[in-house]
Amino acid sequence: MASAGQANPGLSRTVDEWQAEADAHEQAGRLEEAEQILAQILAAMPDYAPALHQAALLSHRRKRPAEALARLERAIRAAPDQPIFHRNICELYRGQSQLDAAVAHGRRAVELAPDDAGANYNLGVIHYDRMEIDAAIAYARRALALDPAMAPAHFELAEALLLDGQFAEGWREYEWRFSLPNSARLLPHADKPQWDGAPMPGGTLLLIGDQGFGDTIQFCRYIPQVARLCPNLIMACSSEMQPIVLQQGGITGYFDRWEHVPAFDAYCPLSGLPRLFGTDLGSIPAPVPYVRAEPAKVARWRARLAELVPGGFRAVGLAWAGRPTHGNDFNRSMSLQALAPLGRLERTALVSLQIGPAMAQVAEYYGPAPLINLGAEIADFTDTMAILEVLDHVVAVDTSIVHLAGAMGRPVCVLLPFAPDWRWLRDRGDSPWYPSLELFRQPASAAWAEPVARVAERLSGLIQGGRAAD
Template sequence: MGNPFPLPPPSASADHGSLCEELRRQGRLEEALRHGRLAVALDPGSLGALYNLGLLLYDRLEIEQAILWERRAVRLAPLSAEPHFELAEALLLSGRLEEGWQEYEWRFRLPNVEPPVPPALLSAGRPEPRMQWDGKPGAGRLLLVADQGFGDVIQFARYIPLAERLRPGLVVACSPEMRPILRQMLDDERLHQEWDGLPEFECWCPLSGLPRLLGTGLATIPAPVPYLRADPDAAARWRKRLDGLLPRGMRRVGLVWAGRPTHGNDHNRSMPLRALAALSRLEQVALVSLQLGPPLAEIGDYFGKAPLVNLGPEIDDFDDTMAILQGLDRLVSVDTAVAHLAGAMGVPVSILLPFAPDWRWLLGRRDTPWYPTATLHRQTIPGRWDEAVQEVAATRSA
């Protein structure tokens, strides 16, 4: 007699794993969980199944379970970058920063991620490549690389003075957009946009690697807010501009409802302008849009009670953004660079977060140790912004 309970074909686990990831991307988390568990049950030794299940559990905010499955994936394939990185994000979100920073170092080994410094530059003119900084003091010049997104650079810029104490005379490689931010930390001549123009350096470090090297834990996050400030003359010009556009006596609330569409998690972190309708009904409030890019077009469909001024087309750089923020009573923003900027300036900011937020916002908190003037408003159901927005509106009307 044949086996009445034949084993599933080898491809069955992979099929369930693929369905798990596809459904996760669609936000169908309950269905995804069923397929993710089946994939692992059918093949407990499948790296993809373990990794995808951990990723899904993060999105479901089942963080301890996500950590468990990503640890299993790491044990199975200790040289695979993806499970290390997802483990890092879950550890950091849960507040276990010290271990999380160690795993976070795997981010530059992810597929299709460029190294922070071109390898040819590290070995140019030397028998041995320039090494990544170990965090120790010394006389040799340190190169810091302003890596990752604009928000990351703004968040981690606070570490530059601390690194400067250990390595005086350090230089920073950054994009042109970040110059208005970083020149508040260093003299302009120490900021470089071209690899070819760098002075000689002994060692290097990504800006996002400084929290690990400096031993940052929840109780030791440096928060010398404000560590960024608007140019006083620019702030005065923008305040005068707003005075001419808005009725007197109204509270000025800035709005940013969408990030860059190229961001990997933009479909979760961004919202349409209409989702902020509760703010448009507030008494004695004037709304000021700092939104950039294609979402600006949504303003054409705005018919709320509160006046809305669109400054987006007039904003050229972060100098303008800082000057505008200086003249607001509060910013309401999704998780974008402008939210980080307001927090770094000490401007009151309400940050609207998706159900499974980025690691830096931790779990369940209304505050954040990174930005003392920020309050966090979280989705309670994936994809649903109404409760979080109503929460912001209630605090503004009180």
């Protein structure tokens, strides 16, 4: 085989030149052109490891996971001691929930390059996914010892510490979320200080809804505490959250566009409040319910469901998928088909609260229990709140519906992945954030059958209890 800088009989230029051109095409988004050049290199040099590695990364970018894995495995067979190959393939295997293979390659990457902060960080992420939290924390710390400014390692350490209930250090590390690559700017300008938690009797504080809907619902419970310290409190947040956030009281102005935000003296991200208030497992503010539905909408939806749900049936709401663009959606979401045991519950009507692309799965449902699809009728969160108030129970994966129902004090069975988001903690069937929730966890990655069966058993028991009460 020719070396990288040499011409090959099958190629008119050096391999380095061909690879550089392929890389330029890929960086410019011309993926097909990059693929064609790499195909020429590999046709002439089938076992040339650098080209196989480059081709694998291209396959990953083109969302062809099987092809990416096959190419990178070939590269490793050709050059088994290249740490970057092992480091990258462990991420590919992680994306396919093949965690045993992922951790094996992650360990090999660290063996080959123990001083590579990226390899240690990647291995820590795999250990988190395997719920080996002590190891996840250790490798995140090792990565930071090698590269103290590595924001992803700080954030990974934060998530592992918070999942483990080590809130004090976890909240501090959580502040690194704003330094992650490609993270959105918190403010369009940075000429004001971040609030330190001290009283501001004469100044104006801007609270920023800095994360998703679920996070905003979870952390808006702190707003009354902030308002007691800062009477002139304004809020910058999405318009969708307004009917929820304004229920907390103490907000003097709400803005969903930066150009409308008036002058302020300091700012604070909403998700930074647990740190400022020193929240630990014993001091989570939980005056549930702290969100309530509009009575007029509750009456309307109660009448609507009375038309749709057979008499004497319990109404159980379902949400089986989150936002597809969420970085962890492959892990937290499931299919409607996976909830088939709920379709066999007696005297039960299933009510789909699902919105987005996954709503189309309703057309494939054939269970005995009736399935009522409300997704297309839900205009905003005021509708969702009213429906949640009327339903007897909710079954959902980790989405904003879980947070909303929890904030309302409504009963929810939450289906969690094996490695859940940090807020659900470890080895618990309840949540200190939302007392009305029951947590049902996967026993292994991608294994939904067992928690779904336990939810079905739980709901069946409630139905039988309802019969006895009748």
